[in-house]
Each structure stands twice: as C-alpha cells, then as structure tokens.
Amino acid sequence: MSDSPSQVVETAGYDDYFNYSDADLIVKSSDGVSFKAYRVILEKSSSVLAARLLEQSTLPLSLTQSRSSELAQSPAAPTDGTATLPVLTLPEDASTIRSLFSVILPAPISLPPSFEHAVSVLVAAKKYKAEAALSILRAYLEKDIDRMVKHDDAFRAFCLAHNNGLLREALVPARIALDLPMTMEGLGDKLQYATGTSLHDMMDFRKRVQDHLSRSVNELRKSGELRTAWSHGCAHTLPGGTPGWIDEVLITMVDPSSIFPIFDQSRVYSALHNHVQKTNCQCCADVPAATKAIFWSAISLRMRTAISQAEEEFLSQRESPRQFEFPIPTGDLAIEVGPYHDCGTADVIIRSSDGKDFLVHKFILSSSSLVFRDMFSLQDVDSPAGTTSTVPVVEHSRVLGTLFSLLYLRSRPKIDSYDIALHLLATTQKYQMDGVTELIRYIVENQREPLLTLAREDLFRQYAFATRRSLAQEAKFLAMHTVDRFLTFKEIGDSLYYLEGPALYALLQYRKRCRDIIDSRLQSFINLTSPIALKLLEFSQQSITAQSRRYGVVDIEIRQCKSCIPHSNKPAWWHNLLSQLQKDVVSGARYPLIQLSSIQRRFYLALSAHLNKMPLCLVCATTYSSRGDQFCVALDKELKEAIKSVSAQLFL
Numbered sequence: 001m002s003d004s005p006s007q008v009v010e011t012a013g014y015d016d017y018f019n020y021s022d023a024d025l026i027v028k029s030s031d032g033v034s035f036k037a038y039r040v041i042l043e044k045s046s047s048v049l050a051a052r053l054l055e056q057s058t059l060p061l062s063l064t065q066s067r068s069s070e071l072a073q074s075p076a077a078p079t080d081g082t083a084t085l086p087v088l089t090l091p092e093d094a095s096t097i098r099s100l101f102s103v104i105l106p107a108p109i110s111l112p113p114s115f116e117h118a119v120s121v122l123v124a125a126k127k128y129k130a131e132a133a134l135s136i137l138r139a140y141l142e143k144d145i146d147r148m149v150k151h152d153d154a155f156r157a158f159c160l161a162h163n164n165g166l167l168r169e170a171l172v173p174a175r176i177a178l179d180l181p182m183t184m185e186g187l188g189d190k191l192q193y194a195t196g197t198s199l200h201d202m203m204d205f206r207k208r209v210q211d212h213l214s215r216s217v218n219e220l221r222k223s224g225e226l227r228t229a230w231s232h233g234c235a236h237t238l239p240g241g242t243p244g245w246i247d248e249v250l251i252t253m254v255d256p257s258s259i260f261p262i263f264d265q266s267r268v269y270s271a272l273h274n275h276v277q278k279t280n281c282q283c284c285a286d287v288p289a290a291t292k293a294i295f296w297s298a299i300s301l302r303m304r305t306a307i308s309q310a311e312e313e314f315l316s317q318r319e320s321p322r323q324f325e326f327p328i329p330t331g332d333l334a335i336e337v338g339p340y341h342d343c344g345t346a347d348v349i350i351r352s353s354d355g356k357d358f359l360v361h362k363f364i365l366s367s368s369s370l371v372f373r374d375m376f377s378l379q380d381v382d383s384p385a386g387t388t389s390t391v392p393v394v395e396h397s398r399v400l401g402t403l404f405s406l407l408y409l410r411s412r413p414k415i416d417s418y419d420i421a422l423h424l425l426a427t428t429q430k431y432q433m434d435g436v437t438e439l440i441r442y443i444v445e446n447q448r449e450p451l452l453t454l455a456r457e458d459l460f461r462q463y464a465f466a467t468r469r470s471l472a473q474e475a476k477f478l479a480m481h482t483v484d485r486f487l488t489f490k491e492i493g494d495s496l497y498y499l500e501g502p503a504l505y506a507l508l509q510y511r512k513r514c515r516d517i518i519d520s521r522l523q524s525f526i527n528l529t530s531p532i533a534l535k536l537l538e539f540s541q542q543s544i545t546a547q548s549r550r551y552g553v554v555d556i557e558i559r560q561c562k563s564c565i566p567h568s569n570k571p572a573w574w575h576n577l578l579s580q581l582q583k584d585v586v587s588g589a590r591y592p593l594i595q596l597s598s599i600q601r602r603f604y605l606a607l608s609a610h611l612n613k614m615p616l617c618l619v620c621a622t623t624y625s626s627r628g629d630q631f632c633v634a635l636d637k638e639l640k641e642a643i644k645s646v647s648a649q650l651f652l
Contacts, residue, residue, distance in 0.1 A: 209307055
C-alpha cells in the first residue's frame with residue numbers, strides 16, 4: 001500500500017487508502033471506487049452531504065438494502081461485514097473524492113498533482129459547502145499552484161478556474177499571462193475554452209494592472225530614481241537626466257494600444273542593445289550588472305504593486321454573482337397595451353417580464369405557435385371552463401407588443417432597431433412560430449442596412465446574441481458586416497461579456513477565410529486573369545492606339561508607363577497598388593478587410609503620385625482617371641461576393 005492517497009491506483013472496488021475498519025458509511029465515486037468513511041465527520045464537514053445523507057435515510061428500507069446488496073456482491077467486496085453499510089453515490093471521480101476526503105477524514109493531505117485536478121477538488125469542496133476543507137486546500141495549494149500552471153497554457157487555465165467560479169485561483173494564471181501577448185490570433189483555438197465573462201474579466205484584469213502600472217511608472221519617470229541609478233554618463237539623456245531609451249521602454253510598456261505583453265524583461269534588454277548599436281554609446285554598453293539590477297528592481301517593485309492592487313479590485317468587485325442578460329431594446333411599445341384590455345372575447349392573459357398584461361386569444365396564439373398550442377391544451381384540462389388564465393413569460397413588453405401587432409395585424413409593426421428584430425426572431429423561434437419568423441425576416445430584409453447603419457457600434461454584441469440564440473442567418477449576416485472592423489479585444493470592448501469563446505473563435509476563422517479568398521481575388525487582378533482587370537486594360541490599349549494615331553508615335557512616357565514591369569501590360573503603379581492591398585489583407589485576420597472608400601482613396605492617391613512623376617503619361621491620365629471609379633466599384637463588388645460565399649461555407 002502506498003504512503004499517500006495520490007499514489008493509490010484507482011481500480012473499481014474498494015479504495016485501499018480509506019479503509020477504516022469501523023466505518024459506518026460507504027461513499028461510491030462515479031468510476032466505481034468505494035470509500036469507507038465516517039458519517040458523522042462528513043455531516044459535520046459538509047452541509048450538503050449532511051442533507052444528502054438525511055434524505056437517503058428516509059428512503060424505503062428495501063431500496064437501501066438493494067444498494068448495499070449490490071455492493072456486497074462486488075468481486076472486491078470485503079468480508080468484514082462493511083459491505084452491508086449504507087451507500088452514498090457521488091458524481092465525482094475517485095481521484096477528486098480522495099483528495100477532498102484527505103482534508104476531511106483523518107488522513108495525510110493529498111495535494112492534487114495538476115491544476116485541472118486542483119480545480120475539480122476545489123469545485124467539489126464548494127459544491128458540497130465544505131468550507132473548512134476548502135480553506136485547508138487553498139492554504140496548501142497557495143504555494144504550489146503557480147508551479148502547476150504552465151506558461152503557455154495560462155489562458156486555458158484561467159478559463160477553467162473562472163468558468164467554475166474559482167476567481168481567487170483564476171488570478172494565478174491571469175498573473176502568469178501578463179507577459180504573454182493577448183491577441184485573437186495568438187490565442188487561436190484556445191478561445192474555445194472561454195466564456196463571455198471569462199474573456200471580459202481577463203481583459204479587465206489586464207487593463208487594471210496596466211492602469212496601476214501606468215500611474216506608478218509615470219511617478220518613477222518624474223522621481224529621478226532612474227537618473228540616480230543610471231548615473232554612468234549616457235550622452236543621450238532627457239532634460240531630467242534619464243536616458244532616452246529607458247524612457248521609451250517605460251512608455252511602450254504601459255501603452256494601452258500595445259499588443260505586446262504588459263511586462264517583458266527581454267524588451268528592456270533588447271532596447272538597451274538597440275540603443276548601443278544605434279548610438280554607439282559605450283557608457284551604456286559597459287554599464288555594471290549592479291546598475292541593471294537596480295533598474296530592474298525598481299520596475300519589478302512597481303509591477304508587483306500594480307498586480308496586487310488589480311487583484312484586490314478584481315476580487316472585491318466580483319464577490320456577488322453577476323447575472324447574464326442582454327439589454328432590452330429601448331423605445332416605445334410598438335402598440336399600446338390598452339386595446340387588448342378592451343377586447344371582451346380574450347381568453348388568456350400573457351404577462352411580460354416587466355409586468356404588463358396582454359389579453360389575447362388562445363386560438364390565435366395556438367394557430368401560430370406549436371408551443372402555445374401544447375401549453376393551452378394542458379391548461380384546458382386542468383382549468384375550469386370560462387376562466388381566464390394568466391401565463392407569465394420572460395419576454396419584455398416591447399417584444400410582446402411588436403409580436404402581437406404582427407399576429408393581430410392591427411398596425412404596421414415598428415421594428416426600428418436590429419436589436420428588437422433579433423429579440424423578436426429569438427422569441428418566435430423559441431415558441432416555434434415558423435410563419436411569423438419568416439415574416440419578420442422579410443420585413444427586416446427590406447430595411448436591414450438602415451438598421452445596421454444606426455447600430456454599427458453594437459455589431460459584436462448583436463453577433464453574440466445571434467449565436468447564443470441559434471439565429472444562423474442573422475449570425476452570418478452580422479459576421480459579414482464585421483469584416484471592416486478591427487477584431488481586437490479593445491475594439492469589441494464590453495461586448496466581450498456577451499461573446500462566448502467558440503463564437504469568437506468561429507468569427508476569427510471566418511475572418512481568416514475571408515482574408516484568404518480576398519488574397520486570391522487580388523492575385524487574379526495582379527495576374528490579369530480577372531475579367532474586370534482585362535476590361536480596364538482593353539480600354540488602356542484603345543487609348544494607346546488613339547494617342548498613336550493622333551501624335552503619330554506613342555509618347556515615351558506612355559511606353560515607360562507600360563514597360564515598368566517586364567512582360568506585363570499593366571502600369572507599375574497599378575501593380576504596386578494591388579500588391580500593397582494584398583499585403584495589407586494577409587497581414588492578419590484582426591485587421592479590417594478592404595472597403596470601397598479605402599480602395600478608391602488609395603487608387604487615386606497612387607494615380608496622382610504617378611502623374612506627378614510623369615505628367616505626360618496620357619494613357620493613365622485619360623483611361624484610369626475616367627474609368628477609375630468603375631474599376632474600384634467592380635473590385636469592391638467582386639470582393640463582397642467572395643465574402644458572401646465564405647459566409648455560407650462557414651456558418652451553414
């Protein structure tokens with residue numbers, strides 16, 4: 001037998017470590033391992049287990065005996081009579097129960113060997129309200145939990161702890177992740193482990209650290225402490241005496257727009273190396289190691305203080321659980337509630353979440369909704385004839401008012417925001433009102449662009465709503481309209497709270513596929529395989545012929561414009577423009593993709609620069625100036641069609 005429970009081999013049957021001869025209870029794990037335990041100790045240690053045991057003691061005697069008999073027939077059952085003890089079955093596995101019982105029952109402490117195991121044990125302790133056991137486990141894990149979290153796995157570890165409500169433990173990987181770049185592309189498929197709240201809280205913690213560090217670093221820059229420490233005679237110092245390269249490092253370290261780690265020691269030494277190479281500053285090249293240590297200690301002290309302050313704020317503001325709710329669309333009711341109260345034939349009251357009553361007809365709701373039909377059929381069995389029942393629902397009165405205006409056709413439905421449209425679609429889908437769902441989509445289809453124009457700042461939140469409510473068509477549409485936005489945590493902002501990690505990862509993958517197909521289409525323009533590019537070059541050739549007839553010979557600037565690139569019939573400036581557009585697209589999925597306004601602006605800037613250099617280039621001055629808008633619009637249309645095809649492939 002092993003000396004510690006963590007080394008015990010888990011096999012179906014009785015646990016070899018918790019093998020008390022005078023036990024009065026058997027606890028069975030989800031993987032079939034049984035633990036001999038003391039009932040009174042478990043009851044005193046956990047209020048939840050005490051309630052479970054009390055409930056079990058009230059079960060019929062025959063059921064309790066059958067469970068004990070089943071355990072007694074196990075091949076590994078002991079022969080000391082304990083096989084007939086009452087059995088309590090728990091959903092946790094044997095390793096989790098073993099670690100938890102090691103701090104409850106009289107036994108040596110068994111520390112979890114990994115962060116994942118530690119989370120499962122702490123979650124079990126919280127679940128069973130074993131407060132003393134939870135405190136003991138946290139005290140023992142405090143020194144070892146940093147060792148359990150791998151540096152490149154810190155984000156996933158944070159999500160694991162945070163998703164299970166272990167905020168104190170989540171701060172450990174959050175602290176470790178401070179020296180990791182936090183970008184969508186860098187996280188990649190790790191985003192799938194995250195929830196909206198964990199993503200929001202991770203970025204909120206980093207921002208708090210950055211804010212505290214920024215204030216502290218600014219005080220350091222003004223204090224003269226660095227000037228005293230770095231008094232070796234650098235020739236490139238600021239008026240206060242601090243070397244300029246140090247000041248630049250401190251500024252970039254707390255730059256909120258930086259995608260680099262908040263604190264990275266290598267950046268300091270890299271900046272020192274670049275400073276020496278660029279200025280040949282021998283003083284900084286020969287700086288003593290002790291001076292570097294003083295400088296490093298000054299920054300590290302402020303870093304640790306900033307982290308401690310951010311951790312205190314993080315925990316204090318999250319003591320009470322937060323409720324997840326999408327904001328209710330603002331605005332007036334689509335129709336007044338009053339007319340429904342005047343309807344003497346109404347036979348059911350639908351009460352909204354904000355307490356407004358709608359007197360409606362069961363027949364109309366049942367004919368439109370399978371859910372209401374089944375609900376009313378059950379109510380009719382139990383309710384006396386002639387009574388008006390009240391049905392409370394979770395939908396807001398504005399959503400219900402607009403929905404009922406569609407069902408009763410009393411007035412033109414007032415869908416004046418994409419938020420209300422999404423709430424309506426989610427409601428009709430929930431109640432299986434397929435016909436009404438299609439009607440709402442038809443109405444929104446004719447005014448969709450104006451609705452989105454008014455709510456571009458809410459695109460990511462609306463995308464989150466659509467994905468959470470399984471509105472596939474709307475999710476595709478909204479994803480397509482985010483391609484001209486930065487896909488960064490800063491750009492998404494507070495909408496992170498609503499976005500689930502898998503939905504965000506799907507959006508990132510969608511952007512990558514959009515980037516790839518746009519790259520392919522731009523390459524077809526560069527290779528002159530696109531019909532649009534060939535048409536523009538056809539006009540160019542016609543212009544060359546016309547100019548040749550007019551002047552007798554082709555102007556030298558025209559020939560130069562054509563021959564800037566060997567074996568090509570397109571001007572060099574055009575080739576360079578498309579190549580730069582292509583380079584910008586493939587630079588990263590987090591950057592906005594090409595817009596028509598951007599294409600036109602860059603097209604005419606490139607043409608203007610070319611004509612300033614070669615003012616007699618008549619081909620470019622005539623053909624590309626007069627046909628430039630057509631080319632830009634055609635290119636934008638082709639890229640949008642390409643994006644639409646990607647959307648269908650990704651989400652359907």
